[in-house]
Amino acid sequence: MIKYWKPGETLEKYIDHTLLKPGATEADIARLCDEARTYGFHSVCVNGIWVDFCRERLAGSNVQICAVVGFPLGASDPRVKAFEAAAAVEDGASEIDMVLSVGHVLQGRFGVVANDIAGVVRAVEGRAIVKVILETGLLDDTQIAEACRVAEAAGAHYVKTSTGFGPGGATEEHVRLMRASVSPTIGVKAAGGIRDGQTARRMLAAGANRIGTSAGVAILSGRPPDATPPAGHRPEGAPDGSRSEDNRAEGPAASTPY
Numbered sequence: 001m002i003k004y005w006k007p008g009e010t011l012e013k014y015i016d017h018t019l020l021k022p023g024a025t026e027a028d029i030a031r032l033c034d035e036a037r038t039y040g041f042h043s044v045c046v047n048g049i050w051v052d053f054c055r056e057r058l059a060g061s062n063v064q065i066c067a068v069v070g071f072p073l074g075a076s077d078p079r080v081k082a083f084e085a086a087a088a089v090e091d092g093a094s095e096i097d098m099v100l101s102v103g104h105v106l107q108g109r110f111g112v113v114a115n116d117i118a119g120v121v122r123a124v125e126g127r128a129i130v131k132v133i134l135e136t137g138l139l140d141d142t143q144i145a146e147a148c149r150v151a152e153a154a155g156a157h158y159v160k161t162s163t164g165f166g167p168g169g170a171t172e173e174h175v176r177l178m179r180a181s182v183s184p185t186i187g188v189k190a191a192g193g194i195r196d197g198q199t200a201r202r203m204l205a206a207g208a209n210r211i212g213t214s215a216g217v218a219i220l221s222g223r224p225p226d227a228t229p230p231a232g233h234r235p236e237g238a239p240d241g242s243r244s245e246d247n248r249a250e251g252p253a254a255s256t257p258y
Contacts, residue, residue: 002187005204011197014204016066016095016189017216018045020164026053033057039220043095045212047071048088055092066095066131069120072165074099074135078116082123089128096124097189097212099133099163105147106138113147114154121155131158131189131210134178137168141177148181158210162192169193172206179207195225 005014017036019028029050036044036058043064044054054065067088070076076084085096098120104112121130132151136144148159159178161170169192178188190203191212197219200211215225 002185002209004209005201007201007205011200011204011211012040012216012220013042014209014211015041015200015216015219016043016045016191016210016212017041018164018191018212018214020045020047020068020071020214024050029053030057033063035217036063037061039217041216042210045095045097048084048091048093051088051091051093064095065093066097067091067093068163069096069098071097071099071133072163074102074133078119081116082119085120085128085130086123089124094128095131096120096128097131097133097160099135100147100151102135102138105134105143110146110150114150117151117154117156125155129157130155131160131187132156133160133163133191135163135166136161136171136174136178137166137192144174144177145181148178152182152186156186158187158189160189160191160212164192164212164214166192170203170208172202175203175206175208195219197222 017032019032029046032044033054041063043066045066046054048067051065051067058065069084070081081098085098088096100113101116117132124130134144134147151159159182161174170190175188175190187209188207189210189212190208194200194203194211194213195215195218200219203211213219218225
């Protein structure tokens with residue numbers, strides 16, 4: 001069910017707490033999960049290799065796990081995207097953020113785009129929701145509106161502005177356009193460059209139903225996004241950045257980093 005933000009409402013349940021940098025380590029992902037527990041974010045959004053780790057780290061919490069697919073270019077073979085989505089769900093993801101085939105949108109080949117999205121939707125049907133990343137910084141308004149309509153027709157549950165790795169990021173104008181291009185039952189996720197509470201609220205007021213950001217803690221705490229946490233700060237219940245002993249590999253795999 002799509003939830004609409006109301007002025008004065010708190011933000012945490014609208015935030016997908018995100019870490020997609022290629023250099024992210026197990027300790028970084030552990031911190032992401034612990035922050036999501038502490039602050040009550042809707043989900044953590046991670047690359048597929050970390051989904052199983054997040055499932056273990058978040059066990060017993062209400063925090064959802066979102067995995068990206070075809071990220072960040074959207075240029076994977078549709079069969080690969082479908083497999084990647086299914087694997088992420090098997091590992092514990094309940095939400096999939098897939099990048100559509102941007103080049104085919106630019107060519108106006110929306111049938112190809114639709115089949116690409118539908119393949120991912122079918123692969124996780126009944127097990128996860130699918131958000132479609134448009135990479136709006138590469139598209140004009142006509143292409144954005146049509147891509148939104150195609151995503152909805154293909155069975156997607158959300159449309160999303162950006163990967164955060166492409167040109168530009170979320171804008172109020174694009175969020176309003178996307179909101180106007182899909183049904184009220186389809187969500188809009190704003191992502192890319194949202195680093196403070198004021199910007200997050202503007203995106204929600206423009207029609208977004210979810211915010212993707214790596215600055216969730218800063219948005220809720222009021223600290224600058226890259227500020228060092230207070231000395232001695234550790235989210236409640238956070239032991240360290242390691243996996244539990246009873247789930248470690250044994251034998252030759254024991255030395256392989258997770």
